[in-house]
Amino acid sequence: MTTLPEHHPALPGLAPDLLGHLLTLDARDPLAHKRAEFILPEGVVYLDGNSLGAMPRAVPDRVARVLHGEWGEALIRSWTAGAESGEDWMALPDRVAAKVARLIGAQAHEVAVGDSTSVNLFKVLASALHLNPDRRVILTDAENFPTDLYVAQGLGELLGRGHELRRVPARDIAAQLTPDVAAVLLTEVDYRTGERLDMAAVTAAAHAQGVLTVWDLAHSAGAFPVDLRGVGADFAVGCGYKYLNGGPGAPAFVFVAERHLPHAPTALSGWMGHADPFEMERSYRPAGNARRFVVGTPQVLSLSALDTALDVFEDVNLGDLRAKSLSLTDTFIELMAPLGERFSLTLVTPLDHARRGSQVSYRHPDAARVMARLTARGIIGDFRTPDILRFGFTPLYHSHLDVARAVQGVQAVLEEQA
Numbered sequence: 001m002t003t004l005p006e007h008h009p010a011l012p013g014l015a016p017d018l019l020g021h022l023l024t025l026d027a028r029d030p031l032a033h034k035r036a037e038f039i040l041p042e043g044v045v046y047l048d049g050n051s052l053g054a055m056p057r058a059v060p061d062r063v064a065r066v067l068h069g070e071w072g073e074a075l076i077r078s079w080t081a082g083a084e085s086g087e088d089w090m091a092l093p094d095r096v097a098a099k100v101a102r103l104i105g106a107q108a109h110e111v112a113v114g115d116s117t118s119v120n121l122f123k124v125l126a127s128a129l130h131l132n133p134d135r136r137v138i139l140t141d142a143e144n145f146p147t148d149l150y151v152a153q154g155l156g157e158l159l160g161r162g163h164e165l166r167r168v169p170a171r172d173i174a175a176q177l178t179p180d181v182a183a184v185l186l187t188e189v190d191y192r193t194g195e196r197l198d199m200a201a202v203t204a205a206a207h208a209q210g211v212l213t214v215w216d217l218a219h220s221a222g223a224f225p226v227d228l229r230g231v232g233a234d235f236a237v238g239c240g241y242k243y244l245n246g247g248p249g250a251p252a253f254v255f256v257a258e259r260h261l262p263h264a265p266t267a268l269s270g271w272m273g274h275a276d277p278f279e280m281e282r283s284y285r286p287a288g289n290a291r292r293f294v295v296g297t298p299q300v301l302s303l304s305a306l307d308t309a310l311d312v313f314e315d316v317n318l319g320d321l322r323a324k325s326l327s328l329t330d331t332f333i334e335l336m337a338p339l340g341e342r343f344s345l346t347l348v349t350p351l352d353h354a355r356r357g358s359q360v361s362y363r364h365p366d367a368a369r370v371m372a373r374l375t376a377r378g379i380i381g382d383f384r385t386p387d388i389l390r391f392g393f394t395p396l397y398h399s400h401l402d403v404a405r406a407v408q409g410v411q412a413v414l415e416e417q418a
């Protein structure tokens with residue numbers, strides 16, 4: 001007989017056949033062993049890895065080594081110590097970039113790591129507009145994440161050449177790829193609904209109209225395999241602290257397709273993106289790879305945390321990651337269905353697998369209060385304005401039993417409030 005995993009208290013009230021079914025799914029889970037690589041508080045079902053990923057167990061030791069050994073003892077020598085084997089601080093952004101590249105279907109020299117997603121968005125959008133100089137429109141999803149909208153708006157105004165940020169519903173993007181559009185800026189997975197766009201189809205449609213693509217992979221990277229090269233994407237950015245589990249404020253990543261590297265200027269030409277920073281040349285000569293999108297001194301402490309966090313993915317088959325994510329979200333949707341009928345819960349996440357990221361969201365008229373109560377019970381998700389309850393699933397550390405516990409928590413809160 002299957003035994004309950006240690007970190008799960010038994011689930012009182014769960015029908016034995018359902019419990020058996022969930023335990024079977026968990027017993028067959030090829031990623032079940034990954035949970036032990038994270039530190040998660042007892043008694044909590046953490047459904048917020050799409051806002052701040054949980055801490056991988058190996059991170060504190062790595063950060064302590066960097067603090068005490070590399071900073072405390074070796075001091076300035078750490079910038080170059082171990083350069084022969086690529087262990088030096090100078091090479092840290094490139095080492096981390098190579099690990100991210102595998103997760104997003106890119107080549108290592110097409111990826112740089114540093115700064116925040118917002119800042120990286122500014123850099124690549126500026127590059128895209130430069131590469132399409134005769135067009136003046138940035139086309140975006142009207143409901144895109146605020147920072148994407150703000151950065152695009154601000155950059156357009158700064159350029160002072162009459163750029164327009166055109167916001168249209170995501171479903172209309174393909175029809176709006178008119179000859180005045182320079183770049184389309186989209187988040188692959190909507191942060192509120194969890195709806196996933198067809199990146200391959202949108203990219204192909206954009207290219208057919210001479211439009212460059214900028215993808216925000218904040219809710220994609222580390223949640224399922226992304227194939228930037230396969231879809232022919234031009235530019236992309238994403239967060240280090242969500243599904244990559246790099247810690248609060250972790251450095252973000254930026255992707256520039258190889259074909260653009262010789263021509264894509266960086267709006268922020270800092271010395272760390274120079275081909276040879278310590279030559280101290282008088283004028284800027286960009287690194288030949290995406291490293292040019294690193295601007296200033298790398299954030300060694302947070303890059304080190306992210307570097308170790310990414311090692312969790314080393315033995316992970318990304319197809320397994322996606323399959324498990326879908327199994328978790330399917331299970332959640334299925335177990336929540338009877339509650340939807342009893343309470344005012346409306347599923348807003350697509351049932352179609354191809355159109356789903358790794359989260360499930362519902363509208364509820366009192367969503368803020370429901371989420372506050374859930375959080376107080378240790379079921380941690382997100383409230384997103386105006387009325388969204390959002391539950392993020394992380395295939396590396398969730399089990400199907402976690403899903404059932406979360407649903408039991410939602411049921412208890414909704415019954416209390418009724």
Ligand SMILES: Cc1ncc(COP(=O)(O)O)c(C=O)c1O
Pocket residue numbers: 116117118119145147148187191216218219239252
């Ligand atoms: C789609 C999307 N883009 C960007 C960000 C964040 O950007 P930054 O890390 O610069 O705050 C988030 C979340 O905060 C997000 O959901």
Ligand SMILES: Nc1ccccc1C(=O)C[C@H](N)C(=O)O
Pocket residue numbers: 050051052191218
């Ligand atoms: N960076 C943060 C800092 C503080 C609180 C939340 C965030 C998030 O990342 C929110 C997330 N982007 C979201 O999709 O809602």
